[in-house]
Amino acid sequence: MAATHPPHVIALLYEAYLRLQDVVLDAGKTYDARIRPAHSAVFFHMEHDGIRLSRLAEKAQMTPQAMGALVDDLEELGYLRRVPDPADRRAKLIEFTERGDEALRVGYTAIDDVERRLAALLGEDGLAELNATLGRVIDAF
Template identity: 45%
Template sequence: MWQNEKMSNITISEARVTLGSLLRKPYEVLQVKVYAGLAARGFGDIRPAHSSVFRYIRPEGSRVSDLAELADMTKQSMAYLAGNLADLGYVTIAPDPTDARAKLVILTVRGRQVWDALVELSFDLEGQCAARIGAEKMAQLRAILGELAAAIAD
């Protein structure tokens, strides 16, 4: 027993590829390509974890607490990432003039270059995908994914 036999309603070999896998695989490929592109542009010290900062940071600077909330992580974890990026020269951490408790995380010129590169890489990669599967399907994909995100966020 055990080999390919039905242990429950579905055998392992019959298992259908999950929606999660279908979402995960292209996402992971894109992520690898984005960070490879960043490295190729001289930003090899930017790691995926830093994307939580670049994804949500505002042009005038953002507070650690706000970034943490947007990224759905603790303030401590976000402070670690921001401090890390500050050590690497991509952001500066300055006191918030409107609240003496708070500190603003602000992109340096080099940080802004990373931000621009991220936008460009994402745009180019999506273009490459669209070129292969067709612009119409890409538009459909975007539309459906948007609906899915809205539908699933209870």
């Protein structure tokens, strides 16, 4: 009989990410049922003072075309708007609308809830150690 191996760290991190992301996405869907998981790539990588589409796509590791479709969708839903870039009037900046700001607050509230739940599960010291460890992993790769 073959020995079973524990799951790889990458698989565990991914599964943990998916479960934690579901909590935030559920809050988003409660706020607006039209919010899709793919929209999180936009919300996560936006810069509050505005961002060009090419930079947003680069940060999310997506093609500009794929990111453009998500931005179009969120613009249609009233979360984003395109405005002239003051540094280059030919270019457009993507920025949050008031509705987008409200959706961010909903997301941050859900994230705060996840952090409280993690602190209850791991203890404050355990959560601090998890943050430090994940920071070291991020810095190393």
